[in-house]
Amino acid sequence: MSGIGKGITTASLAMLLKKMGYTVTIVKIDPYLNKDAGTMNPYMHGEVFVTDDGGETDLDLGHYERFLGINLSKENNITTGKIYGSVIEKERKGVFLGQTVQIIPHITNEIKDQLKDISKKYSSDVTFVEIGGTVGDIESLPFLEAARQMSIDLGKENVVYIHIAYIPLLPNTGELKTKPLQHSVNELRRIGIQPDMIFGRSTVPINEEIKSKISLFTNVPMNGVISTHDVDIIYEVPIMLKKEGADKYIVQKLGLNYREYSLDDWEDFLERLKNPSKSVKIAMIGKYTKLHDSYLSIKEAIIHASAFYRIKPELIWIESTDIEEDKINLEEELNGINGGIILPGFGKRGVEGKIRAIKMLRENNIPLLGICFGMQLSVVEFARNVVGLEGAHSTEINPQTPYPVVSLLEEQMNVKYLGGTMRLGSYAIKLVKNTKVYDMYKQEIVYERHRHRYEINPKYIDKLIENGLTISGYSLEGNRVEFIEYNSNRFFVGTQSHPEYKSRPLTPSPVYLSFIKSLF
Known part of the structure; x- marks a missing residue:
């Protein structure tokens, strides 16, 4: 399921x-x-x-x-x-x-x-x-x-057919029940598939007795029944599967040679992740915070960068709609946090809540990272409250704004279909030397992935720069604004791209590394 x-x-x-x-x-x-x-x-x-x-x-x-x-x-x-x-x-x-x-x-x-x-x-x-x-x-x-x-x-x-099935643990008896698994295997057999391996998902490890029972009822050898129980960190799963012998079994079934290998680099990453030297609190401000998987890659990018510095990140999820509707006290919510991320997410709902959060973070010199729409709204807040352009906005939210500091991409003007028509995928970005963003990447041309229809309006770039905003990255095609920073603050960075998509456990994103480093 x-x-x-x-x-x-x-x-x-x-x-x-x-x-x-x-x-x-x-x-x-x-x-x-x-x-x-x-x-x-x-x-x-x-x-x-x-x-x-x-x-x-x-x-x-x-x-x-x-x-x-x-x-x-x-x-x-x-x-x-x-x-x-x-x-x-x-x-x-x-x-x-x-x-x-x-x-x-x-x-x-x-x-x-x-x-x-x-x-x-x-x-x-x-x-x-x-x-x-x-x-x-x-x-x-x-x-x-x-x-x-x-x-x-x-x-x-x-x-090789591998079936992953749930084995519930009855709370009143502490007993693992294999019946749901047996029924799902029967359903597979009915359509002509006999599993070669069974991965039993459960909250606790599956003992030999349960494995024997599963083997008997599913016609899968005992060493092909793998316990995939809950772990604290998802990156522990490869090590668990290796200990269970899943790697040896699958190559044997495929007629391949088993080759010895090392997981030392992975175990080193896990050791740093599990043994932090200090902790930080990060406010995650967005409109889909009730489902954290809405921002899965951002969460993982934070984990990768935090492990690098042996930091334990505590994520404080703040629904921007609640800020907007005064359901929460923003000052209390941000009290004690070390930094904030303005999360992506299209549409009008929660926009003013995000802008209020950006203002508070900027005025209190709390490190801020704006991702995609989060960067655009950081520019809107800056235009309103630093430049003095009252009513400045994105034309996505207010087409009649007197100061459209964020506007529709020119190639999007005649787009009729919503699906697959945004500026999507990897684009080259030219970074400006002697900026914070250049120091993150330490190279002039970088590639990051994008997903947007709107951009910082080039007509307002000079006005923004005059008032202290730095444009630290431009796209090679179209000379679009890709990165901004405000150097009056300790860390105030926005990116039109989504650098989290390219973050890896062993090679964290430079943007997230720099953000995490700014928190301690």
């Missing part, structure tokens, strides 16, 4: 095989009809993760990239919408030469073809495919059928 940890488990397994020296890639299948995650509310789906090539994808691709330390493509996220769209387009072009187009074989063939194409693109020795949703759901059946056919097409020795 959703939220059980399939993404983390998949990323961890793939990482272990990569450590062995095998080339791996991962594909996430989302059985919804949306073409991608771009038009979905974060409360429905968590954050939208953006790839270098401009894909708006499922957040699991973020896990994959962070664990593997590689960049993936929008092609690594397959949806029902993409599959059906491709088949219908082929039908319209006459590719099927008068055939009746059906789920089997046309949809299932398209699924298999796309999986094979991705494997070829990455020249992968092993391709991991995570099928989202729940076994038995009607929308996932074509994907499970395609998975079933793969062992026929490629040979059973080249395909």
